[in-house]
Amino acid sequence: MNLKLSPTDALLLVDLQNDFLEGGSLAVTGTETILAAAVDYLKLFVNQELTVIASRDWHPPDHCSFAEQGGPWPSHCVAGSHGARFSDQLTLPAEVHIVSKASSAEEEAYSAFQGTDLADYARRQGISRFYICGLATEYCVLYTVKDAISQGFTVVVLEDGIRAVDLQPGDGERALAVMEQQGAIRATRGDLQS
Ligand code: VGL
Numbered sequence: 001m002n003l004k005l006s007p008t009d010a011l012l013l014v015d016l017q018n019d020f021l022e023g024g025s026l027a028v029t030g031t032e033t034i035l036a037a038a039v040d041y042l043k044l045f046v047n048q049e050l051t052v053i054a055s056r057d058w059h060p061p062d063h064c065s066f067a068e069q070g071g072p073w074p075s076h077c078v079a080g081s082h083g084a085r086f087s088d089q090l091t092l093p094a095e096v097h098i099v100s101k102a103s104s105a106e107e108e109a110y111s112a113f114q115g116t117d118l119a120d121y122a123r124r125q126g127i128s129r130f131y132i133c134g135l136a137t138e139y140c141v142l143y144t145v146k147d148a149i150s151q152g153f154t155v156v157v158l159e160d161g162i163r164a165v166d167l168q169p170g171d172g173e174r175a176l177a178v179m180e181q182q183g184a185i186r187a188t189r190g191d192l193q194s
C-alpha cells in the first residue's frame with residue numbers, strides 16, 4: 001500500500017497519557033514501541049504541516065469508571081494530574097487541537113467524538129481522513145475509529161502505533177477485525193510516504 005499524505009489528512013493521537021504508559025495507574029504493557037512509532041508519525045505530520053489532534057481521557061476524581069465508584073478501572077487520567085499529561089516523548093505542535101473526553105463524573109466516553117467538538121473541528125479544517133494511533137486498541141481506539149467512520153470520515157488505523165489491554169487474550173485482534181470490517185484501512189509506517 002502506498003498512502004500519500006495530503007492537507008485533508010489529520011493525525012489523531014488517542015490518549016497517549018502517562019497513566020496508560022509504563023509506570024502509570026492503568027498502564028498498558030509494552031507501550032515503548034508504539035510510543036516510538038507515534039513520535040515518528042507525529043514528526044511526519046508536523047514536517048508536512050498537517051493537522052494534528054490529540055485526545056485525552058480527562059476524568060474528574062469521582063469518575064464513574066473508577067473502581068471506588070463501582071466501575072471497571074483503577075483511578076486514572078484525573079484532569080490536571082501528572083497521569084493525565086501527554087507523554088513527555090511527544091512534542092506536540094503549538095497548533096495541536098486537544099480533545100478532552102469523559103470529563104463529567106456520570107458519563108464514560110471511550111470515543112474521542114463522544115461529547116466533544118472533534119467532528120465539527122475536523123470538518124471546519126477540511127479534514128476528510130484520519131490517521132489514528134494510540135491507546136488502547138479495543139477501547140478508545142476502537143470506539144474512536146467506529147465513530148469517525150459513522151461520521152463520514154475515512155480512517156487509516158496505524159497498526160504499529162496501537163496496543164491492546166487484552167483483558168481477554170485476542171481482544172486487540174478482534175477489535176482490529178471489527179475496525180477493518182467497518183471500513184478502516186490497516187496500515188503501518190512503511191505504507192506512508194516519508
Ligand atoms: C481507556 C480504559 C479506561 C482508553 C480509557 O483510553 O482506551 N481505557 N479509560
Ligand code: ZN
Pocket residue numbers: 057059065076077102
Ligand atoms: Zn478512562
